[in-house]
Amino acid sequence: MTLRPGRIGIDVVPLSRVHGLIVDGDGAALHRLLSAAELSVSRTPDGLDPSGIAGRLAAKEAVFKLFHAAGQPVPWLATEILKSAGGWPEVRLSGRAARLAELAGIERIDISITHDEAYAIAVAVSAAHIAEL
Amino acid sequence: MASAGIEKVRDWILGRHPERTELAEDVRLLDSRLVDSLSFVELVYVIEDASGAEIDFDSIDLEDFQTVAAIERAFFARGES
DSSP states (O other): OEEEEEEEEEEEEEHHHHHHHHHSTTSHHHHHHSOHHHHHHTEETTEEOHHHHHHHHHHHHHHHHHHTOOSSOOOTTTEEEEEOTTSOEEEEEOHHHHHHHHHTTOOEEEEEEEEETTEEEEEEEEEEEEOOO | OOOHHHHHHHHHHHHTOTTOSOOOTTOOTTTTTSSOHHHHHHHHHHHHHHHOOOOOGGGOOGGGGSSHHHHHHHHTOTTOO
C-alpha cells in the first residue's frame, strides 16, 4: 500500500494569548485546551512554558483544519500534541477528533512546530493509503 | 430587558475589543472573528459562570454562540415566560 499526499493545515498563535490564558482566573480555560499529559510536558522548572503551549495550540488548530469540519468547535482535548521517543511532536487523536479524521479519510498526520519571539506556528499534513486495485 | 448574565457575557466580549464601545445583539461573533477559536473556549467558560449551565463541548451547536441574542436564547432564557 502506498501513502497518497492529503491535506495541509497551518496556524499561528501569539505567545501573548497564552500568557493571558495562564494568568486569567484560575487557568480553567487552559485545562479545556490541554490534556493532563500535554500540561505535564509543557511544564518546566520555572512553570508552564508559554512557547511550548502556543506551539501545541497552533498544532491542534492546524490538525483541525485537515478535517474540513464546519459548524463545530476545535476538539481541543481530543487532539493531543505530545512528544515521540525521538523528541519530535506527534499527534494523538481520540473521541470526536478521531471520528473527524476517519470521516475525512485521514490515516496519518505529521506536524511541524516552530517558535520565534512572539509567535508559534504549526503545520499539519495528512496522508492516507491508496487502495490497490 | 436583558438579564445580568447576558450583560456579563457582552461585557466580556467588549473587554477583549477596546476599539468597540457597543455590541449589537445580532453581530455575528464567530464569523467576524470577534470570538476566535481560542477565545471561544473562554467564552464558553464565561457563559457557564454567568448562567450556571454546564456546557458539553463535544455537543455544542455553534449557532447557539453566533450572536449575543442566540447566546441569550440558548443559555439565559430558561424559565422565562
